[in-house]
Amino acid sequence: MKAVVFDKVLHFRDDYPRPEPKAGETLIRVLHAGICQTDREIIRGYMGFRGVLGHEFVGVAEESGRAGLQGKRVVGEINASCANCRWCRAGMPTHCETRTVLGILGRNGCMAEYCSLPDENLHVVPDDVPSDRAILLEPLAAACRVLAQVPLDGTEKAVVLGDGRLGILCAWVLSTSVDLVTLVGKHHWKLELAQGQVPVRTRHVDTCTIDDADVVVETTGSADGLQAAMGMCRPRGTIVLKTTVAEPHRLQLAPVVINELRIVGSRCGDFADGMRMLSDHPELPLARLITSRYPISKALSAFEAVEKGREIKVVLDLA
Amino acid sequence: MKAVVFDKVLHFRDDYPRPEPKAGETLIRVLHAGICQTDREIIRGYMGFRGVLGHEFVGVAEESGRAGLQGKRVVGEINASCANCRWCRAGMPTHCETRTVLGILGRNGCMAEYCSLPDENLHVVPDDVPSDRAILLEPLAAACRVLAQVPLDGTEKAVVLGDGRLGILCAWVLSTSVDLVTLVGKHHWKLELAQGQVPVRTRHVDTCTIDDADVVVETTGSADGLQAAMGMCRPRGTIVLKTTVAEPHRLQLAPVVINELRIVGSRCGDFADGMRMLSDHPELPLARLITSRYPISKALSAFEAVEKGREIKVVLDLA
Numbered sequence: 001m002k003a004v005v006f007d008k009v010l011h012f013r014d015d016y017p018r019p020e021p022k023a024g025e026t027l028i029r030v031l032h033a034g035i036c037q038t039d040r041e042i043i044r045g046y047m048g049f050r051g052v053l054g055h056e057f058v059g060v061a062e063e064s065g066r067a068g069l070q071g072k073r074v075v076g077e078i079n080a081s082c083a084n085c086r087w088c089r090a091g092m093p094t095h096c097e098t099r100t101v102l103g104i105l106g107r108n109g110c111m112a113e114y115c116s117l118p119d120e121n122l123h124v125v126p127d128d129v130p131s132d133r134a135i136l137l138e139p140l141a142a143a144c145r146v147l148a149q150v151p152l153d154g155t156e157k158a159v160v161l162g163d164g165r166l167g168i169l170c171a172w173v174l175s176t177s178v179d180l181v182t183l184v185g186k187h188h189w190k191l192e193l194a195q196g197q198v199p200v201r202t203r204h205v206d207t208c209t210i211d212d213a214d215v216v217v218e219t220t221g222s223a224d225g226l227q228a229a230m231g232m233c234r235p236r237g238t239i240v241l242k243t244t245v246a247e248p249h250r251l252q253l254a255p256v257v258i259n260e261l262r263i264v265g266s267r268c269g270d271f272a273d274g275m276r277m278l279s280d281h282p283e284l285p286l287a288r289l290i291t292s293r294y295p296i297s298k299a300l301s302a303f304e305a306v307e308k309g310r311e312i313k314v315v316l317d318l319a
Numbered sequence: 320m321k322a323v324v325f326d327k328v329l330h331f332r333d334d335y336p337r338p339e340p341k342a343g344e345t346l347i348r349v350l351h352a353g354i355c356q357t358d359r360e361i362i363r364g365y366m367g368f369r370g371v372l373g374h375e376f377v378g379v380a381e382e383s384g385r386a387g388l389q390g391k392r393v394v395g396e397i398n399a400s401c402a403n404c405r406w407c408r409a410g411m412p413t414h415c416e417t418r419t420v421l422g423i424l425g426r427n428g429c430m431a432e433y434c435s436l437p438d439e440n441l442h443v444v445p446d447d448v449p450s451d452r453a454i455l456l457e458p459l460a461a462a463c464r465v466l467a468q469v470p471l472d473g474t475e476k477a478v479v480l481g482d483g484r485l486g487i488l489c490a491w492v493l494s495t496s497v498d499l500v501t502l503v504g505k506h507h508w509k510l511e512l513a514q515g516q517v518p519v520r521t522r523h524v525d526t527c528t529i530d531d532a533d534v535v536v537e538t539t540g541s542a543d544g545l546q547a548a549m550g551m552c553r554p555r556g557t558i559v560l561k562t563t564v565a566e567p568h569r570l571q572l573a574p575v576v577i578n579e580l581r582i583v584g585s586r587c588g589d590f591a592d593g594m595r596m597l598s599d600h601p602e603l604p605l606a607r608l609i610t611s612r613y614p615i616s617k618a619l620s621a622f623e624a625v626e627k628g629r630e631i632k633v634v635l636d637l638a
Binding site: 046085087091092095149214227234235236241242243244245246247248250251252253254255256257258259260261262263264265266267292 | 347365405406409412416468528531545553554555560561562563564565567568569570571572573574575577578579580581582583584586622
């Protein structure tokens with residue numbers, strides 16, 4: 001089958017073996033796959049991953065033991081857990097000690113004609129939700145995770161730092177719960193794209209003087225983002241850290257103690273929360289984030305386009 | 320007056336001018352002053368401080384406008400706030416934008432015959448509390464701050480990393496609220512000293528295999544402490560960060576995001592909480608932490624002793 005494979009270098013292959021789903025897994029025919037910041041980090045060595053890339057998809061459940069799934073359009077949670085280890089038993093399956101993660105850890109991903117996931121990971125996409133919205137469900141759920149982790153009463157001054165796809169989604173999602181959300185970034189065109197339909201204020205990072213945010217969501221994808229976030233936060237404020245950086249980097253931590261900041265690491269979100277956000281907030285213009293699409297055979301060009309930084313979400317089409 | 324002064328180098332002087340308390344401030348005749356890790360950091364350049372060092376003391380209120388204070392034995396909160404800025408008005412006077420901090424920021428400290436503090440910063444030491452317990456009130460209050468910041472139900476697995484004075488105090492204070500507290504350090508003699516009378520388990524860092532703590536309090540005073548704390552924490556666990564390090568240092572932050580850790584910066588505590596801990600828990604053997612005492616004229620020898628690392632709390636005696 002066609003697949004985008006990383007084995008120290010990035011390849012497009014058309015002879016990759018189809019996945020053979022284990023018991024309890026569904027075989028998914030992929031329709032669309034998204035390229036994410038994490039994929040770029042993996043190509044730089046993050047997680048030491050080798051295999052088929054990709055963890056954002058919309059597909060069709062082709063072979064499934066789960067009743068009612070076969071033939072349905074689906075999206076999928078990316079962590080496959082053992083249900084048995086100490087963290088699974090403690091109700092944290094996304095932190096399973098032997099978990100595999102679609103296209104990230106020990107499991108081939110979805111930039112291919114087919115992928116497989118445990119039956120229970122899959123969510124049927126309602127007929128009235130177009131694939132161009134559903135393809136954003138994984139990052140949308142990750143944005144919703146902020147609401148699950150940080151108690152908000154709506155009066156907070158919230159800042160999202162980073163105008164990439166996750167940053168814009170976090171700002172949009174926060175705007176459903178908080179009155180004053182400011183998206184801070186360094187790309188005028190991305191900040192512009194984030195506005196309209198959604199009550200989000202934007203500031204260019206060079207002219208931003210915010211130093212009293214109650215909550216700063218750090219999504220820059222850059223090693224320097226956390227330090228910048230510290231400067232924007234009020235004493236005893238909260239920083240939600242989304243950026244995963246492969247390499248160690250230099251950081252001045254004294255402000256965390258002096259200002260008694262809280263830093264909350266934040267990873268994947270619950271797809272059910274993302275799905276609810278999709279239905280409850282049709283005004284969130286998700287499809288606007290898709291700035292380019294490529295057939296999977298042109299995946300390497302797609303990755304090059306992403307590297308040039310003129311894209312928000314690039315989608316690979318399988319069909 | 321006699322004073323320990325830092326002006327790029329550390330001096331003992333006997334001709335330093337007495338402080339002249341402003342309106343609303345009390346003049347304190349110092350009886351005892353403690354040497355703290357923060358003093359060592361200041362000598363290395365932290366905060367760019369110049370002046371009389373010291374922020375831990377027991378003294379006598381010599382001249383005070385506050386009713387009932389004069390002649391009383393007192394300890395004092397170290398942050399002097401403006402009561403007027405946005406953070407003071409928001410109920411966070413210890414984060415006042417124009418605050419001075421005794422012996423740390425814009426205010427001469429207590430390693431001298433006299434110091435001054437706002438009247439409202441002072442707490443009378445009850446007659447039945449000996450000075451050798453009261454001198455530990457500042458770090459004791461800082462340890463109590465952990466209980467104020469992190470909600471605990473008593474069933475948590477708590478680890479304190481660092482067997483210095485603050486680490487031992489944090490372990491003792493946590494043991495009043497949590498069943499299982501483990502103090503992890505690298506000095507066998509300090510770990511031994513922490514035991515007895517207080518239900519605290521100890522582990523040497525070289526043989527410690529803990530990776531599932533609900534809460535890790537990081538008090539090592541070392542730039543590497545936070546990374547070690549990350550390894551001891553369960554997914555979604557909490558790290559309370561006490562160490563302030565002057566210099567930027569290299570850190571691998573990916574585990575914060577991958578394991579969704581919470582890092583809570585923690586600074587000074589409320590002296591009222593410390594005082595309550597003193598009275599409610601007479602079993603906490605605070606005076607045991609005082610491993611040496613020096614007359615203030617021998618302060619430089621005292622600092623040398625601290626640098627050698629064979630001390631827990633060194634006290635300078637003024638009288």
